[in-house]
Amino acid sequence: MAGFYYFVRTGVTAIRQIPLQQATGDMILANDIINGHNQVLVTAGTPLRQEIIALLGKHGINSISVRDATEKPNKELSTVPNLISAATRLSMIQAMQNAYRNRGGIAAHLPYLRECIHRVIEELSAHGNLLIYLSDIRQKSDYLYGHCVDVGVFAVAFGMAMGLSRDEIYILGIGGLLHDYGKNSIPNEILEKNGPLTPDEFEQVKKHTSFGYNTLRAETKVDCRIALMALQHHERPDGRGYPWGIADDKIHPLARIVAVADVYDALITDRVYRPRISAHEAIAIINAGAGTQFDSQVVAAVNKIVVPYYIGSAVKFDNGQAGAVVRINSQEPSRPVVWTREGIVNLLHQRNLRIVAVV
Numbered sequence: 001m002a003g004f005y006y007f008v009r010t011g012v013t014a015i016r017q018i019p020l021q022q023a024t025g026d027m028i029l030a031n032d033i034i035n036g037h038n039q040v041l042v043t044a045g046t047p048l049r050q051e052i053i054a055l056l057g058k059h060g061i062n063s064i065s066v067r068d069a070t071e072k073p074n075k076e077l078s079t080v081p082n083l084i085s086a087a088t089r090l091s092m093i094q095a096m097q098n099a100y101r102n103r104g105g106i107a108a109h110l111p112y113l114r115e116c117i118h119r120v121i122e123e124l125s126a127h128g129n130l131l132i133y134l135s136d137i138r139q140k141s142d143y144l145y146g147h148c149v150d151v152g153v154f155a156v157a158f159g160m161a162m163g164l165s166r167d168e169i170y171i172l173g174i175g176g177l178l179h180d181y182g183k184n185s186i187p188n189e190i191l192e193k194n195g196p197l198t199p200d201e202f203e204q205v206k207k208h209t210s211f212g213y214n215t216l217r218a219e220t221k222v223d224c225r226i227a228l229m230a231l232q233h234h235e236r237p238d239g240r241g242y243p244w245g246i247a248d249d250k251i252h253p254l255a256r257i258v259a260v261a262d263v264y265d266a267l268i269t270d271r272v273y274r275p276r277i278s279a280h281e282a283i284a285i286i287n288a289g290a291g292t293q294f295d296s297q298v299v300a301a302v303n304k305i306v307v308p309y310y311i312g313s314a315v316k317f318d319n320g321q322a323g324a325v326v327r328i329n330s331q332e333p334s335r336p337v338v339w340t341r342e343g344i345v346n347l348l349h350q351r352n353l354r355i356v357a358v359v
């Protein structure tokens with residue numbers, strides 16, 4: 001079943017997703033649980049006592065991420081389950097709703113958006129070793145606002161991994177939050193259409209880039225790089241993007257980062273017309289597009305910090321051997337340590353082996 005992983009006990013702390021009915025009192029909740037009204041129901045770290053399990057059941061929660069209470073948290077792995085806190089994310093979604101609805105003009109929202117990015121940077125910096133489990137921040141409520149928040153957070157994380165300056169990271173984060181600002185000008189029936197767009201509708205959607213740029217440029221207080229990210233986040237290094245079809249370094253470096261964050265988030269989020277794909281598949285797609293669809297340096301940064309597998313993921317190698325992930329190598333998250341019947345395989349050192357499937 002997608003999203004469920006079996007668990008191999010190895011002495012490292014393992015976070016795994018289980019059906020709620022399998023929860024027991026010796027487990028601890030690994031992620032915040034948020035209800036349909038975007039309120040935090042139970043916070044990560046809460047022991048799963050009977051009344052907590054009953055409460056989750058009452059709120060229609062079917063599956064949860066847990067770790068065992070008896071295990072000492074592994075320092076590296078315990079820091080990654082919540083990329084940013086649920087509270088920060090929810091207040092950012094609220095800020096997005098206000099900014100996108102343009103209450104009082106965008107300039108009025110800039111100080112708060114900057115404050116949001118400041119919190120994101122602080123929270124991401126608090127992870128000694130920033131690793132991202134992609135699905136951590138994907139929670140669907142209102143797609144547009146949630147998506148913009150996630151793109152802002154991903155862009156900041158990628159920018160940090162690329163060693164950008166603080167100033168650039170702030171601008172990048174705000175640009176990520178506002179990249180789809182022009183969607184305000186696209187009819188909702190098209191944005192929320194339950195099915196593929198007609199060529200005509202697609203032409204209209206494409207215009208959100210220039211609409212966004214024009215609206216943001218009209219505000220003198222908006223840094224021009226923020227407007228450029230709105231304009232260029234669908235441009236591609238091979239020149240096959242839109243609206244202008246410009247290539248490589250003609251595209252602003254910050255827009256190239258937002259472009260990857262945008263596609264990433266879209267791939268790992270459920271949409272009305274298709275289900276999300278796994279982190280593993282999303283990373284494969286991004287890597288396949290390195291140099292043509294996506295800037296190679298950005299893709300390299302993604303590979304440095306994004307974790308495609310969970311502890312306990314059942315994986316298959318290209319030589320047919322199968323096993324389960326028992327540890328993530330922080331130097332190269334896509335090459336974990338895997339338990340197999342034949343013994344432990346550390347892909348960091350066994351470069352001849354490659355994971356080809358997650359079972």
Ligand SMILES: [Fe+2]
Binds near residue numbers: 180234
């Ligand atoms: Fe867009």
